[in-house]
Amino acid sequence: MASNTDNSDLARNLRAARERRGLTLTGLAERSGVAKSTLSGLESAAGNPTVATLWAIANALEVSFGELLGTVGATGFASTTEFEADGVAVRFIEQSESAPRLELYCVELKLGSLQESAPHPKGVRERVTVLGGALLVGPVQSPALVRAGQTHEFAADVPHVYRAVEAQTKAMVLIEYPSGHGLGDQAEIHVPWPTTDKGWDGLRSLVDRLLIEVSNGVGARAIRFFACGQAAQAAVSELCTRLPVLRDPTFCWPLFCFADADQQGPFLVLLPLRFTAADWAAEPVSSCSVTATLRSARTLSCQAQWPGLKLTMAQLTDARAAAAGRSWILGPLAAEVLLQRGALVLPGRLERVAKIVDQVHAGNESTSFSERIDVVGYDAFELIHPAYARQAVAVAEDIQRYAPDVGLNEVIDVGSGPGAPILMLHELLPDLHFVALEPDPMAFICLQRNICGLEAVRAQQTGFLEFDSKDNATPLITSTGASHHFNTAFMLQQAVRLLQPGGLLIVADEFIPEFDSAQARSLALLQHHAAYILWAMAWIEKCQEFTDLGRTGGAYFALRQALALALVDIESGHAVAAINRCREIFAQIKHAGLGQFDGSQIDAYINFFWLELQAMVAGFDYEVERKTHPRRFVELAALAGLELVRKRRIFATSGSDEWGGGTYVFTLRKPMFR
Numbered sequence: 001m002a003s004n005t006d007n008s009d010l011a012r013n014l015r016a017a018r019e020r021r022g023l024t025l026t027g028l029a030e031r032s033g034v035a036k037s038t039l040s041g042l043e044s045a046a047g048n049p050t051v052a053t054l055w056a057i058a059n060a061l062e063v064s065f066g067e068l069l070g071t072v073g074a075t076g077f078a079s080t081t082e083f084e085a086d087g088v089a090v091r092f093i094e095q096s097e098s099a100p101r102l103e104l105y106c107v108e109l110k111l112g113s114l115q116e117s118a119p120h121p122k123g124v125r126e127r128v129t130v131l132g133g134a135l136l137v138g139p140v141q142s143p144a145l146v147r148a149g150q151t152h153e154f155a156a157d158v159p160h161v162y163r164a165v166e167a168q169t170k171a172m173v174l175i176e177y178p179s180g181h182g183l184g185d186q187a188e189i190h191v192p193w194p195t196t197d198k199g200w201d202g203l204r205s206l207v208d209r210l211l212i213e214v215s216n217g218v219g220a221r222a223i224r225f226f227a228c229g230q231a232a233q234a235a236v237s238e239l240c241t242r243l244p245v246l247r248d249p250t251f252c253w254p255l256f257c258f259a260d261a262d263q264q265g266p267f268l269v270l271l272p273l274r275f276t277a278a279d280w281a282a283e284p285v286s287s288c289s290v291t292a293t294l295r296s297a298r299t300l301s302c303q304a305q306w307p308g309l310k311l312t313m314a315q316l317t318d319a320r321a322a323a324a325g326r327s328w329i330l331g332p333l334a335a336e337v338l339l340q341r342g343a344l345v346l347p348g349r350l351e352r353v354a355k356i357v358d359q360v361h362a363g364n365e366s367t368s369f370s371e372r373i374d375v376v377g378y379d380a381f382e383l384i385h386p387a388y389a390r391q392a393v394a395v396a397e398d399i400q401r402y403a404p405d406v407g408l409n410e411v412i413d414v415g416s417g418p419g420a421p422i423l424m425l426h427e428l429l430p431d432l433h434f435v436a437l438e439p440d441p442m443a444f445i446c447l448q449r450n451i452c453g454l455e456a457v458r459a460q461q462t463g464f465l466e467f468d469s470k471d472n473a474t475p476l477i478t479s480t481g482a483s484h485h486f487n488t489a490f491m492l493q494q495a496v497r498l499l500q501p502g503g504l505l506i507v508a509d510e511f512i513p514e515f516d517s518a519q520a521r522s523l524a525l526l527q528h529h530a531a532y533i534l535w536a537m538a539w540i541e542k543c544q545e546f547t548d549l550g551r552t553g554g555a556y557f558a559l560r561q562a563l564a565l566a567l568v569d570i571e572s573g574h575a576v577a578a579i580n581r582c583r584e585i586f587a588q589i590k591h592a593g594l595g596q597f598d599g600s601q602i603d604a605y606i607n608f609f610w611l612e613l614q615a616m617v618a619g620f621d622y623e624v625e626r627k628t629h630p631r632r633f634v635e636l637a638a639l640a641g642l643e644l645v646r647k648r649r650i651f652a653t654s655g656s657d658e659w660g661g662g663t664y665v666f667t668l669r670k671p672m673f674r
Contacts, residue, residue: 010054010256011045013068017061018043030209032060033191033223034437035202050085052227055118062121064177066095066103087113088162101177108171109135109164116140118190119157123178126156131248133169137162140264146171148288159190159226159264187221187571193228193235193266200242207268209241214255214270217656220567232261239268248513252308256538257475260561271534274652276662278305278394285652293329294428297393300333304390307340307539316341324348329424332389339536343545344601352382353497374611379418379446381608382481386535387651387663390509392424394648394665395478399429402645402667403504409475410435412498414464414491415482416657418446419457421508425478427454434478439463465494474498480508484627492640492668505642507633513655514629522579522620523570526629526656528661529616530563530582531653534611545601552606555589559609579620586617630659633666642668 014433017027025043029036034056041047042057048056058065069092082091087110096102109115111133120126128137129151138144138154140161146152154160156175191209194200203223210221224423228235239259256271280302300322303309311319322334323345331347338345382388399406413422425432436451436459444461451457460467465486477495495505512524537560540546549556560586569578597603615671619625628636634644644666651663 007042007045007047010049010069011043014039014057014061015043017063017067021061023061026205028057029202029205030059031206032056033189033202033206034060035198035207038198038202049083050192051083051088051090051115052118054083055120056191059118059121064095064101064103065105065175065264066092086115087164088115099179101179102110103175103177104176105173106170107173108304109133109162109169111164111166111168113164115162115455116192117156117160117162118192118226119159120175121177122157124156124162125153125176127151127153127174128162128653129172129174131170133167133209134165135162135169135171136165137171145467159224162188165331181458187219187568188224189222190226192222194229194242204243210270211245211253211255211257214272215253217272219272220564220573221270221571222565222568224264227267228265230266232266235266236261239266243268245409256534258541258560258564260557260564262561262565269568271538271564271567273535273538273661274531274654274660275307276305276649276652278390278648278650280305280393291428291430293327294393294396294400297329297333297389298397298426300330300337301390301393302385303335304340310342311337312613316343327427328420329389329392329427332383333393335384336386336389339539339543339545342542344540344546345382346601346604350380350604361648374614376418376442376446377607377611379420379443379450381611382418382420383611384604384608385535386532388420389424391480391650391663391665392421393428394650395421395480395506395508396425396428396505398646398648398665398667399425399432399476399478399504402669403476406432406476409433410458412464412467412469412474412477413437414479414495415485416438416447416459417443417461417481419450421476421480422457423450423454426454430456432456434458435460437462437464437467439466465490467494469498471497472500475500475503477503477505478508479506481510483507483509483633484511485624486626488626488628488633488637489636492637492642495668496641496670501670501672503670504645505668506665507668508650508663510627510653510665511630511633511661512627512653513661514631514659518622519575521622523575524629525616525619525625526566526572526578526582527654528627529619529653530567531661533559534563534650536605536608540602541603548600549602550598550600552603553591556602556606556609558588559585559613561615578581582613582616583620586613629661630664630666635670639665641670643671645669 025036025039028039034053038047042049054068055065058068063547089108091106093104093106130146130148132148134145134147136143136145137152138160140159143161144152194203206493214221236259245257254273256273259268280298303311309537318336319337322330323338325331325348328349331349333349335345372441411434413431413434413436416422419436422434422436434457436457438447439462447459451459477499483491499505512528515521515524562581566578566581597607615625619627646667647659648665649662650665653661655661
């Protein structure tokens with residue numbers, strides 16, 4: 001790069017703008033991605049900044065390009081400084097003071113030269129008039145060919161390019177800033193690919209700031225790189241090598257960070273992981289009525305809730321033994337605990353149940369429900385759903401605390417599905433007897449297989465709303481994962497009709513963040529289901545077994561990329577783009593087909609991810625999957641005549657308060673005076 005004057009104006013303006021913001025050099029480096037040493041040199045009128053570097057600094061300080069380079073004159077900023085690099089020369093001419101603020105530049109490009117530019121602040125527009133030659137200019141996705149004497153105007157708050165074609169080209173560029181322009185809250189930051197040690201130092205400063213921001217509560221963030229001359233995979237590998245956060249196991253960041261590449265080039269994404277406390281430790285564990293299984297399940301639930309808690313070798317050995325066993329409840333709990341500690345194992349029950357999946361698929365017709373949701377697949381792979389077993393432990397605790405005298409009375413279980421939750425409850429509270437209600441034919445077949453020979457569970461193929469039973473006679477009704485599959489309000493009202501005064505309804509289910517429109521509901525569904533998948537991926541990628549993805553590796557990485565960028569789209573205000581990404585990856589994976597379960601750990605999780613994606617897309621259409629939010633559920637319960645006894649958030653997916661999205665257990669009581 002060459003300059004036809006010294007950089008004294010730049011040095012003076014940069015220092016003044018930084019000090020007005022109250023930023024240190026370190027703070028500006030973290031905001032701009034420009035190395036502290038480079039900034040220090042520029043403030044000393046030394047160094048040779050590129051145009052991309054100057055734009056990064058201007059955007060970080062929320063000032064215009066001209067305010068960095070110019071000298072204040074009668075009509076605003078003006079300058080004769082020219083910057084040149086890689087065949088592109090840029091000369092700032094002047095800036096107006098009136099609104100809207102305008103800046104004028106002269107740009108010259110040698111034949112074949114390319115200038116890639118990061119997005120300017122929201123609302124900024126550029127008007128380019130070609131004086132000689134021909135210029136391919138505009139948004140990266142849709143540049144226009146502009147010849148001498150022609151003008152092209154475009155929104156410059158997206159990545160855009162200038163390329164000289166046919167001959168050396170000269171153009172005048174007018175940049176228009178809206179009033180109050182600034183960076184705002186950028187979810188997607190565009191920076192040039194680092195090519196020097198100082199460039200990598202600047203990137204590390206930017207990443208360090210984003211790590212803290214995402215850890216402390218902001219949403220998804222992405223860094224996109226432009227002007228990268230490397231192949232995609234080589235760029236991703238270099239990011240992983242150069243950035244310690246992607247490989248340093250010393251501490252556990254409360255986020256999921258990975259490098260990837262798409263058609264736009266390499267990127268780095270940072271996604272928050274959410275945590276919650278379900279009060280396991282507050283439960284009494286010394287009561288003689290507590291079974292050994294329930295006591296062990298509580299211990300494992302605590303360990304799963306606190307993934308950063310280091311376990312002893314003896315505890316890990318016990319967890320491995322539990323995971324490999326035949327317990328419906330202890331196996332999934334232990335597998336979740338081990339996953340969080342770097343060991344990718346499957347519950348023993350999953351491997352047995354998965355063997356019958358293809359047999360059931362082959363011999364039975366799909367129903368309207370099973371056409372949207374693979375209920376047979378759920379029979380096997382829901383066992384590795386995050387917190388799936390933990391919700392059963394919470395239900396058992398609330399039964400023991402609030403309904404200790406159920407005794408030999410038959411408990412109604414609503415929408416039992418293939419039966420895993422009811423079998424978990426049976427292991428935790430073996431004295432209970434259940435009538436399991438399930439209307440879907442395929443789910444009922446799986447249920448019958450799973451409870452075969454178990455006298456404590458009686459299965460009945462019927463819907464809850466159609467169930468014929470004596471009014472005001474049932475002491476306890478349970479439901480796990482079913483309340484959102486039919487009319488939730490009617491389900492609660494039917495429960496009140498059947499419950500005896502003082503009887504309990506305990507509902508374990510997934511709820512999405514609060515919404516007030518169809519689009520907001522779709523975005524809430526996206527964030528909710530994506531959280532379960534990405535949570536599992538975050539732990540999987542720390543396991544040694546992650547090195548061998550087998551035949552489903554392509555689906556894994558495509559899904560990870562789509563969900564991560566959809567979350568960034570939401571943070572950027574691009575709701576439709578986020579939903580479309582998920583629909584597109586759904587169609588892509590469905591078309592490719594997953595085939596039969598091959599028995600590997602990764603393949604099991606890929607099958608679970610596919611089930612979760614099915615639920616998300618069905619929810620977009622509000623067909624079969626009809627989730628509401630926790631506050632609305634409590635309102636519907638009040639309408640039916642149920643009082644809230646206890647609410648527990650077992651797993652947090654999205655939202656920053658105790659009523660956000662996630663897995664919940666609600667314990668509700670029919671008042672005694674009814």
